[in-house]
Amino acid sequence: MVEAKLKYSRRRKIAEIDNRIYGSFVEHLGRGVYGGIYQPSHKEADSKGFRKDVKDLIRELNVPLIRYPGGNFVSGYNWEDAVGPRDERPKRLDLAWRTIETNEVGIHEFFDWSQEIGSEINMAVNLGTRGIEEAKNLLEYCNHPSGTYWSDLRIKNGHKEPFNIKTWCLGNEMDGPWQIGHKTAEEYGRLALETAKAMKLVDDSIELVLCGSSSGQMPTFGEWELTVLDHACEHIDYLSLHQYYGNPDDDLEHYLARSLAMDGFIKGVIAMCDAIKAKKHSKKTIYLSFDEWNVWYHSIEQDKQIKPWQVAPPILEDHYNFEDALLIGCLLITLLKNSDRVKIACLAQLVNVIAPIVTDENNDNKLAWKQTTFYPFMHVSNYGRGVALIPEIESPGYSTKDYDYVPFIESIAVYNEDKEVVTIFAVNRSRENLDFEIELDGFECKEMYQAFEMTGYDVKETNDSSEQRVTPINKVDFQFSEDKIYTSLKGLSWNVICIKVK
Numbered sequence: 117m118v119e120a121k122l123k124y125s126r127r128r129k130i131a132e133i134d135n136r137i138y139g140s141f142v143e144h145l146g147r148g149v150y151g152g153i154y155q156p157s158h159k160e161a162d163s164k165g166f167r168k169d170v171k172d173l174i175r176e177l178n179v180p181l182i183r184y185p186g187g188n189f190v191s192g193y194n195w196e197d198a199v200g201p202r203d204e205r206p207k208r209l210d211l212a213w214r215t216i217e218t219n220e221v222g223i224h225e226f227f228d229w230s231q232e233i234g235s236e237i238n239m240a241v242n243l244g245t246r247g248i249e250e251a252k253n254l255l256e257y258c259n260h261p262s263g264t265y266w267s268d269l270r271i272k273n274g275h276k277e278p279f280n281i282k283t284w285c286l287g288n289e290m291d292g293p294w295q296i297g298h299k300t301a302e303e304y305g306r307l308a309l310e311t312a313k314a315m316k317l318v319d320d321s322i323e324l325v326l327c328g329s330s331s332g333q334m335p336t337f338g339e340w341e342l343t344v345l346d347h348a349c350e351h352i353d354y355l356s357l358h359q360y361y362g363n364p365d366d367d368l369e370h371y372l373a374r375s376l377a378m379d380g381f382i383k384g385v386i387a388m389c390d391a392i393k394a395k396k397h398s399k400k401t402i403y404l405s406f407d408e409w410n411v412w413y414h415s416i417e418q419d420k421q422i423k424p425w426q427v428a429p430p431i432l433e434d435h436y437n438f439e440d441a442l443l444i445g446c447l448l449i450t451l452l453k454n455s456d457r458v459k460i461a462c463l464a465q466l467v468n469v470i471a472p473i474v475t476d477e478n479n480d481n482k483l484a485w486k487q488t489t490f491y492p493f494m495h496v497s498n499y500g501r502g503v504a505l506i507p508e509i510e511s512p513g514y515s516t517k518d519y520d521y522v523p524f525i526e527s528i529a530v531y532n533e534d535k536e537v538v539t540i541f542a543v544n545r546s547r548e549n550l551d552f553e554i555e556l557d558g559f560e561c562k563e564m565y566q567a568f569e570m571t572g573y574d575v576k577e578t579n580d581s582s583e584q585r586v587t588p589i590n591k592v593d594f595q596f597s598e599d600k601i602y603t604s605l606k607g608l609s610w611n612v613i614c615i616k617v618k
């Protein structure tokens with residue numbers, strides 16, 4: 117049988133993982149908010165109209181940070197429309213998605229909800245149709261204690277304590293021609309710089325995310341990063357990356373290698389951040405916020421049929437299969453491999469809209485359910501807290517049209533010192549079983565703590581509200597020596613191996 121070996125050493129660390137790498141994203145888009153997290157008519161609705169079953173599933177995912185309220189939506193948003201008495205809030209055309217925004221949910225409702233699920237908000241400001249004035253007003257409204265126009269308005273609207281939102285995005289995908297208020301790199305770089313300065317005058321404890329390119333394939337990619345960083349790097353903390361992946365040609369080997377493209381994208385952006393740092397003789401390291409990543413392609417055709425100007429139509433509702441779950445595992449591992457620079461990442465999105473959690477449309481009785489992609493995210497978010505260790509992998513592999521060598525095994529280990537547990541996450545991209553040897557150098561392996569695998573499904577198999585066909589099961593086939601573990605990684609599998617160590 118083919119063999120793969122993996123070695124992790126206690127001394128060879130990538131970084132202490134910033135838990136915000138397990139962030140997600142809720143946009144006022146489709147059924148993300150209305151009919152997703154919020155559905156007053158549903159039997160599971162709480163007294164404020166938010167669904168308890170959805171909250172429970174989000175808690176299972178253990179999401180520490182949620183980007184809000186967009187996305188493309190934010191570039192036409194008036195946040196003031198969605199505060200104050202609900203019956204006085206205007207309905208507006210949302211030009212980003214050509215829908216109707218009712219403004220029933222705004223920052224107050226979303227903040228209270230986010231507290232209940234244990235997440236902090238990563239708030240985006242509108243730098244499409246608006247600018248410095250509105251951004252600083254919103255920050256004053258959210259974070260200033262009291263005694264000013266905007267902070268007192270927050271108190272009048274029911275929230276005495278400030279929201280104290282720490283992380284803020286300076287607009288969204290401002291390089292994209294589809295963006296409302298699309299800008300050149302020069303225009304955005306200047307606006308972002310001046311907005312950042314004003315916002316940090318209001319509250320210098322916040323952290324700011326500058327828009328990078330909306331994907332690595334944009335014709336302006338590279339030039340955009342260098343220009344906007346040149347303008348704003350001394351006043352911001354993170355540069356954003358966005359990328360979605362798909363398998364439109366039904367080429368599994370190529371698809372499962374898309375995480376190598378993610379790795380190359382991250383490394384390229386790090387190089388640009390460091391080039392600007394060197395050019396400016398700066399001491400400041402810019403970190404990365406990969407604040408939109410996911411699989412997105414299943415719903416593209418069906419969305420062309422959606423009629424405009426509806427409230428919460430079912431758009432961007434990808435129905436994920438088993439191969440998508442395997443890729444999500446590879447992408448999560450890639451983020452962790454880069455956790456020395458990627459400090460924030462947001463799985464885009466959380467409910468219904470290209471999401472791990474789904475609620476059935478127009479149904480006030482059925483419970484929310486888990487897509488295939490729910491599971492690898494849940495595993496890594498729950499078991500992947502601690503220090504990421506450098507993987508030393510000996511693995512056979514394959515070639516694709518893009519890469520001469522794609523290792524069959526994609527893996528990362530996380531050492532949680534408090535719990536004395538090393539968790540190994542591994543995807544086997546091969547269709548064959550692989551004999552697998554794990555060496556934990558500098559650790560004494562005490563016992564197997566927990567282990568899961570997802571395998572044996574047709575790659576196109578999906579879940580739905582009536583049946584969870586694709587789920588993890590306990591993994592049992594291990595042999596132990598003092599610092600080595602032997603197992604078999606099944607063909608096309610997602611694996612989580614937690615080992616008690618000393």
Ligand code: AHR
Nearest residue numbers: 143187188189288289464
């Ligand atoms: O996540 C869906 C959309 O993808 C977001 O609104 C936008 O930022 C990106 O293009």
